[in-house]
Amino acid sequence: MSSGEDIKKSVSDESDHMCNNCCKQMEGEKYASTLIDFKKSYIEGLKNKALVGETITFTAVVQPLIDDSTLGSVNLTTEVHYFTTGHYSTTQDIVIKKIMDSNNYEVSYVPRENGDHMITVMVEGHHLSGSPCKSTAWLRNYVEFQEKSYHMVANQEIKDPYGIDTGPNNEIAVLDYSNQQVVMFEKQKEKELKLTNTIAFKDDGKITKPHDIAVGDKIIAVSDWSNNIVKMFKLNGIYQHTIGSSKGDKDGQFKCPFGLAFNSKKILYVVDCSNYRVQAFDTTNNNIFCGKFGSKGSGPGQFYYAAYVAVDSRDLVYVTDNYNNCINIFAADGDHDFLGKIDSISPWPIAFTPDDYMLVADYKNDRLNVFSPPQQFSYKRYLITEVGKRGSSKGHFNYICGIAVNKEGIIYIAEYKNKRLQYISI
Known part of the structure; x- marks a missing residue:
């Protein structure tokens, strides 16, 4: 120094x-x-x-x-x-x-x-x-993904991984669609994940069609597509709260809730798919409704099939639209004004690395698209590499339905049709 x-x-x-x-x-x-x-x-x-x-x-x-x-x-x-x-x-x-x-x-x-x-x-x-x-x-080198960087994880506790997220303490939460549960892991040594807990969807925490998962500060949110609700659990599996009650388009109601994400202020964003909008809830204040943005269409800030949501290091909100082939970007606070969009082929799950690269799954081509970090005071990002192709071998993918990155920059990918996780250490 x-x-x-x-x-x-x-x-x-x-x-x-x-x-x-x-x-x-x-x-x-x-x-x-x-x-x-x-x-x-x-x-x-x-x-x-x-x-x-x-x-x-x-x-x-x-x-x-x-x-x-x-x-x-x-x-x-x-x-x-x-x-x-x-x-x-x-x-x-x-x-x-x-x-x-x-x-x-x-x-x-x-x-x-x-x-x-x-x-x-x-x-x-x-x-x-x-x-x-x-x-x-x-910067980590996200352009040259070496084969040795990929590690496949097959675990008997997971049947159909349908979503994944990492928490503040690098805990890994995997949403298992068919087994109706969340499976919690912690990373130990290289290539090893240790099972720490299983959260079963039963009794007050029952969920019929789980679609996404988000890990916040000591809490886990899971969206239920068919029951039009979002359930909240403690990390130890204890059921806490339900957001939403019946299908509808009023504030706090959902029609097919999908993607979930927490920002740094513990606001939970929920993609309200069939209402063509995103709703926000304050988890520090009894999960009260605190905002919404988006509408149906293909214009600025509109959705036709909004699916997943993520926030970057500045708390800007990114929402993937699979049918409009773009990622819409919204301001962090206030009315979440529309800032712009990034073109992307059939974008599906989305996540950010600690150094603010953007990772987006390409639904149609079964690959991972890597976008550059933005310049200061800008939202613009550029595609720098495309990773993988359809298949079942290491470094290939089949229906990516979850991406998560921990604080160390390790990328976790959930594949529904390959029934496995892969993680990439750069």
Whole structure:
């Protein structure tokens, strides 16, 4: 890790930006700065290399002038500057948390661009020792899928995998259509998945035709196509709640609910297929209805066969439309305004990697299409490679009905007609 003169000069050249955006101080904060020993305050644990999309965590050690004294909250700021494009990190990419019973802070950030970037950590206008420092982010190679990257998983607990998702702690949930259950796994060693739990659809949690699954924070959602409902379960299998009651087109009612996805704010999106729309529910507030978007047609923001939904790192909402051969993109908040679309042949399940590549199953051709990450402040993505073809051997697919990616970038694919899972480690 380096903090050479070129980086120091870069910080100096950007002093106006830093003052305007990071270092606005109040009178009380100026007073606090006189209590800090800046010569002994420093950052530690910061990696000098990381993957794009990987969460990087380090510690900011703030030393008081008087040993064992408590400083209270100080104005600690962090910023990431990407050399290649000149972009700066967005606020949602940086999290700062005070460590209890100490004067130190845990800082996390997510690099979003390939190449070198600079991290600055300041307390009330003063750099901590080690700041600024340079780090490098690199991308996984999603263009050249090697045969050794594929691993096939056949498990007697799964008869007909029909959907898949991964959770915040890398748990893997597989929707088994014929056995009427969710099968939970955790990844152990390479090529090994360990069965951890089975959630049977019975009693209050009974589901007739499960179509998709989404794993949120300590909760699992499953859509029931025929009963026009979405059921919620705890990760241990305990039934929690039902969204929807009877078939209809009012808010909170469904006609053939299909794809599901959670965003970072724990909003659950449900593709309401035969109502040609997507509905949103706030799982932090008793699963209340909180929005809808879309209508029938082939125009901007319209659907003819909306199927699956996913959100990217910015919480933009992507909905696949199999008949209109496109992926519609909607804003993250408010009325979820239509932003644009991406043409794609018979798109079916959709997922995003930690470094924001978009993976889309091609229903007609039994392959996986890989799209580039977008540039900052843009939704546009471009097809960079097509992976696989119809078949039953390793790296071939037959009816992909689920794609999920964990925090490590491992891609899990559920194949209904091959009755198996494949996962790809890049």
